[in-house]
Amino acid sequence: MEQVQRGRPRDAQIDHDALTATVDLLEEVGYDALRMKDVAARAGIGLGALYRRWSGKQELVVAALQLGTHVHDAAPGADPVDELVAALLRISTAVPKGLGALVAACLRDPGSEVAAVARDAKLAPMVAAVSEHLERCIGQVPDLTGRAELAPAFILWRAALTGFALDEEEVRANLLPLLGVTSHDKAN
Template identity: 40%
Template sequence: MVRRRRLVPMTRTAPPATPQSTPRRGRPRDAARDRAILDATLAVLAESGYRALTTAAVAARAGVSTATLYRRWSSKDELVVAAAATHVEAVHAQPDTGTLEGDLRVLLRDKAAALTGEAGRLMQALVGEAARNTALADALTTAFLEPVHRRVGEAVRRAAERGEIEAVPDAELLGAVVVGPLMSRFLLTPRPDRVDAATARATADRFLPFALRAVGAIGGPGGAPTSP
């Protein structure tokens, strides 16, 4: 009689657990590459105008792929506004000079400097397109108009608190009154990039008496602003 051997099931040794891989974070943005793309945008815009500008042309000028460009800016409008912002004044908090006249003088001179030179020519191109492009108009309003209007509002409120003028309701709305004429002057000037710094500064100072009257203040004897 043949005895059968009982088979013992073999146990398999589980393979050693592999450590969980740590998720890799995305590559940090390269500031130099960002700047190259924005500079290329300005160059193509100056050469071709807004309507003829394409993201492909900008990417080729910057030496990057269009995918790289779109990872940073999702649309042509966003790209152009970001590029223009590098060439236009950075709007900082309004310095407190201690007087309304001093505050408005600084603000008008800042704005005149921003609207002349190469920046002025670029803004002319963008403003012209914004009349037909709602998205671009909204972006320009948010980036360039609202900050300077807030600066005017802050200066006026401080002046009211000091007792220089009576309180003004809706002080920020005065921004359009104070800065609007200066913007019209430079944006309607052929080739504002040919206006030198001294001329821009002098023009800003000529607008100062009218800005003071608009907010209910009169500077210096005879209604003329005092010298800086």
């Protein structure tokens, strides 16, 4: 049986505006102080439109945090090591844009709602993406997931220790060897 959509077609711009407003407010006020009505006001949409798309704050925040959390398809003939480096640099630049605060929330109260949201929306997809890139470089090794988890951990630790995001030179010189990647590794 064919599904019939009633009413107006869903406006993708409303989704985009709501998700962008959510990310902005998360950075400004944090998860606990975030309110659905503030997101609606910031996005310039009605509260009803927001609730028609997401059942509540947790679902909305997960969707917002998942923006930009995906594996970028490699261009044909792209060097898998270069693709991995690019993925690691995206993580590094995300640390001052809220990723660090999400990880801190997970450490502060691992059983909290915000920790669950951070793990589901950002951390698990991030490790999965790194794992896919890493597998293209070194193949399916027994500790692939552990190595993939090491990458963001190293990036976060270095940011905490130095106050700076890793740059490409540091990723290539310090992080890739820890992951078992050499510059001459190619897809298997």
